[in-house]
Amino acid sequence: MYAPAAHEPGIEFMRNQLSFAYGAVGLAAVVSGAFPALADSRMWVAVEDLRRFTCPSTQCGIVGRFFFRETLPVLETSNGWSRVSRQKAAGCFDGKSLYVESGPSDCTAENGIKQGKFSEWVRSKFLVEDRPSEPMEGPKKDHLGES
Known part of the structure; x- marks a missing residue:
C-alpha cells in the first residue's frame, strides 16, 4: 500500500x-x-433561588440551583433561556440521570440529555449584567421553574 x-x-x-x-x-x-457566543459575558443571579434545568424548558429535569449574586457564564441564549454550562456527563443509569434532583430524569433528547450529556439552562429574565443590590421581586414559583 x-x-x-x-x-x-x-x-x-x-x-x-x-x-x-x-x-x-x-x-x-x-x-x-x-x-453561539463564547462566555465573555458573565451575568449575576438576581433572585434568591434560581433552578438549573437540563434543557431550556420548565418541563425538563432540575439539576440544582444558583443563588442570589452568583455570577454565571452565559454561553448561549434562546427564547428567554440562557445556557450557563458546557456539556457534562448526565450520569445515566437504566435510562435515568442520577443528577436530576426533581422533574423528569429520563436520559432523552426531549429532556435535554443527548448521548449521555446535557448542559445547564436557566431563565434569562432572572440574570442581570450589574451586581444586584437586592433580590429581584417577582412570583417565586416562576424562577423555581414551576410556571
Missing part, C-alpha cells in the same frame, strides 16, 4: 487547501452567527 511522504509537493498543497477551507468555514460560521 502506497503512503505518500509528508514532504511531497501534492501533500503540502492539499494541507494548505484544507487549512484555508477550514479557516473560511469557521469565519463564515462566526460572521453568520452559526456558533
Whole structure:
C-alpha cells in the first residue's frame, strides 16, 4: 500500500487547501452567527433561588440551583433561556440521570440529555449584567421553574 511522504509537493498543497477551507468555514460560521457566543459575558443571579434545568424548558429535569449574586457564564441564549454550562456527563443509569434532583430524569433528547450529556439552562429574565443590590421581586414559583 502506497503512503505518500509528508514532504511531497501534492501533500503540502492539499494541507494548505484544507487549512484555508477550514479557516473560511469557521469565519463564515462566526460572521453568520452559526456558533453561539463564547462566555465573555458573565451575568449575576438576581433572585434568591434560581433552578438549573437540563434543557431550556420548565418541563425538563432540575439539576440544582444558583443563588442570589452568583455570577454565571452565559454561553448561549434562546427564547428567554440562557445556557450557563458546557456539556457534562448526565450520569445515566437504566435510562435515568442520577443528577436530576426533581422533574423528569429520563436520559432523552426531549429532556435535554443527548448521548449521555446535557448542559445547564436557566431563565434569562432572572440574570442581570450589574451586581444586584437586592433580590429581584417577582412570583417565586416562576424562577423555581414551576410556571
